[in-house]
Amino acid sequence: MARLSKADVLYVAKLAKLDLSEREIKEFLPQLSSIVDHISQLGNVDTSKSEPTSQTTGLENVFRGDDVTESSLDQDSALSGTDNTYNGYFKVPAILEGRTDK
Amino acid sequence: MNLPLTIKETKEGLLAKKFSAVELVDEYLTRIEKNKNLNAFLTVSDDSAYKKAKLIDGNLQDLPLLGAVVAHKDLFLTKGLRTTAGSKVLEAYVPEYSATCVERMDTAGCIVIGKTNCDAWAHGASGENSDFGPTLNPWDNNFVPGGSSSGSAAAVASGLSLISTGTDTGGSVREPANFCGVVGFKPTYGAVSRYGVIAMASSLDSVGSFGHSVTDVESIFNAVKGPDGFDSTVTNGKYARRKGKIKIGIPKEYFITGLNKEVEKSVMEASKVFENEGIELVEISLPNTKYAIDVYYIIQPAEVSSNLGRYDGIRYGNGRETFGAEAKRRIMLGTYVLSAGYYDAYYLKAQKVRSKIISDFDKIFEEVDAILSPVAPTPAFKLGEKMNDPLMMYLSDVYTVSANLVGIPGLAIPTGFSKNKLPLGFQLMGPRFSEQTLFDLGKLYQKLVNYKPVLPF
Numbered sequence: 188m189a190r191l192s193k194a195d196v197l198y199v200a201k202l203a204k205l206d207l208s209e210r211e212i213k214e215f216l217p218q219l220s221s222i223v224d225h226i227s228q229l230g231n232v233d234t235s236k237s238e239p240t241s242q243t244t245g246l247e248n249v250f251r252g253d254d255v256t257e258s259s260l261d262q263d264s265a266l267s268g269t270d271n272t273y274n275g276y277f278k279v280p281a282i283l284e285g286r287t288d289k
Numbered sequence: 290m291n292l293p294l295t296i297k298e299t300k301e302g303l304l305a306k307k308f309s310a311v312e313l314v315d316e317y318l319t320r321i322e323k324n325k326n327l328n329a330f331l332t333v334s335d336d337s338a339y340k341k342a343k344l345i346d347g348n349l350q351d352l353p354l355l356g357a358v359v360a361h362k363d364l365f366l367t368k369g370l371r372t373t374a375g376s377k378v379l380e381a382y383v384p385e386y387s388a389t390c391v392e393r394m395d396t397a398g399c400i401v402i403g404k405t406n407c408d409a410w411a412h413g414a415s416g417e418n419s420d421f422g423p424t425l426n427p428w429d430n431n432f433v434p435g436g437s438s439s440g441s442a443a444a445v446a447s448g449l450s451l452i453s454t455g456t457d458t459g460g461s462v463r464e465p466a467n468f469c470g471v472v473g474f475k476p477t478y479g480a481v482s483r484y485g486v487i488a489m490a491s492s493l494d495s496v497g498s499f500g501h502s503v504t505d506v507e508s509i510f511n512a513v514k515g516p517d518g519f520d521s522t523v524t525n526g527k528y529a530r531r532k533g534k535i536k537i538g539i540p541k542e543y544f545i546t547g548l549n550k551e552v553e554k555s556v557m558e559a560s561k562v563f564e565n566e567g568i569e570l571v572e573i574s575l576p577n578t579k580y581a582i583d584v585y586y587i588i589q590p591a592e593v594s595s596n597l598g599r600y601d602g603i604r605y606g607n608g609r610e611t612f613g614a615e616a617k618r619r620i621m622l623g624t625y626v627l628s629a630g631y632y633d634a635y636y637l638k639a640q641k642v643r644s645k646i647i648s649d650f651d652k653i654f655e656e657v658d659a660i661l662s663p664v665a666p667t668p669a670f671k672l673g674e675k676m677n678d679p680l681m682m683y684l685s686d687v688y689t690v691s692a693n694l695v696g697i698p699g700l701a702i703p704t705g706f707s708k709n710k711l712p713l714g715f716q717l718m719g720p721r722f723s724e725q726t727l728f729d730l731g732k733l734y735q736k737l738v739n740y741k742p743v744l745p746f
Contacts, residue, residue: 191625195625196621198628199621199624199625199628200621202624202628203594203620203621203624204598204601204609205609205612205617205620205621206609206610207617211614211617214614215617215618215621218618218679218680219618219621219622219625221680222586222622222679222680222683223622223625225583225586225680226583226586226587226626226635226639228580228583229580229583229584229587229635229638229639229642230634230638232577232580232638232642232645234638234641234642234644234645237641237642237644237645238641238644239637239640239641239643239644240640240641240643240644240647241492241640242492242522243478243479243492243647243694243695243696243721244477244478244479244522244524244696244721246479246521246522246524249521249522251518251521256518260385260386264385265385267383267385268382268383268385268604268605268606269603269604269605271603277603277604278603279603280603
């Protein structure tokens with residue numbers, strides 16, 4: 188059961204941009220551990236002659252012409268999902284810290 | 290009015306003016322209102338339904354799905370109509386465009402009655418992972434309707450909608466169809482466009498449907514299949530009708546400990562119906578099937594974690610803190626199996642074992658035309674029974690995930706009821722693009738047993 192540690196859970200949560208509460212960490216740790224134990228059984232399967240599959244119907248690199256065929260969403264429609272807009276743009280959180288220009 | 294239970298009855302009734310489309314909408318809305326406790330719907334679209342009904346009544350045309358009242362799983366974008374994916378992240382999201390499937394059904398004459406409840410982001414086998422509360426099984430309210438297309442299955446089973454749509458990534462159409470006693474169809478990967486359908490696991494997702502008869506899911510498939518230019522995985526299948534003697538394979542690995550006796554008996558009885566009609570039954574072996582669930586619970590969460598990465602609350606929806614417990618679990622699991630140091634051991638390994646499972650099926654389909662198997666190890670289970678044990682819940686998918694890993698079609702068909710009055714059934718699976726053979730076999734079965742759909746109330 189101890190396949191995952193609390194540190195693993197915190198690290199994965201950080202990668203996934205999830206802020207987990209202490210209660211969630213306590214709940215997920217044993218659950219994820221038992222699932223990881225289960226899926227680890229695959230380690231015993233001989234796949235030395237096996238290629239990985241990511242697409243099941245045999246398609247590869249489907250392209251289309253780089254043509255504008257019809258108009259896409261107008262600006263108002265594209266912005267309609269949020270109130271957080273500014274001058275016709277989406278407002279996003281700052282990604283840089285410690286501004287030096289003010 | 291006598292509720293029509295097939296597309297044909299609906300269409301003929303309208304064309305013969307036995308009833309109007311507006312009367313149909315009245316009737317379904319009344320039934321929806323009366324059965325609110327089932328929690329099958331997240332949004333009911335009465336205004337637009339009446340608008341469409343009036344259009345139909347004013348200009349009756351012989352359209353393939355004329356007047357068919359449809360409920361779309363809340364994973365399908367519907368322009369101007371709230372679409373939540375069963376998650377609080379999208380609780381106020383109103384799409385600016387509709388899914389191809391929604392548009393094509395609209396053109397074919399359908400009336401959209403509303404959006405159905407589902408496990409949030411289609412994660413679940415019971416419907417209980419919806420952020421808007423569980424849907425109840427219409428046959429016994431103490432039991433789950435199956436998932437993730439819980440509301441879609443329950444709505445058709447209880448006559449709240451004639452037909453419905455669903456998505457099937459690991460069994461999310463076939464399992465709830467089985468638990469609710471209706472027909473559920475999962476097409477070949479890439480047969481139906483996923484444009485406008487909220488993505489779960491992109492190498493597995495397929496767009497399916499529910500109805501009371503195989504003929505109806507076939508009609509829906511014919512209306513929605515084929516390329517739309519917006520989903521590059523979609524191809525035009527040949528869908529050749531299988532001629533000559535048909536062989537059905539029964540995989541011995543599917544009848545193992547853990548399979549409920551009543552389920553086993555009903556599946557075997559269904560196979561006898563085909564045998565009595567001169568169809569040869571062959572015992573087959575799919576030795577790598579035992580790895581399917583592990584492969585699925587690596588590949589699927591990995592793709593889930595990637596697809597749910599787009600929900601950051603910036604362009605639409607709420608922030609990531611609003612994800613429910615199951616979505617968080619799957620994002621965590623998926624991120625873990627893709628993370629540096631674990632990718633080869635889990636994700637790449639699973640993709641390789643996936644190839645072995647595919648080769649099992651491809652080999653068997655050189656011998657047989659279809660595979661007949663259980664849909665789930667048990668009939669519907671009790672609400673709450675598996676909620677605290679995600680691993681147990683995942684194991685409910687043991688008979689359905691292979692079709693998604695292999696990319697083949699599957700058709701779940703009801704057979705009758707258990708001692709406890711819960712629906713039973715079986716599934717047929719066939720090679721890629723063998724939909725016509727599955728529909729023919731399914732229709733043959735429903736004809737031979739003289740299947741008559743019944744509603745619980």
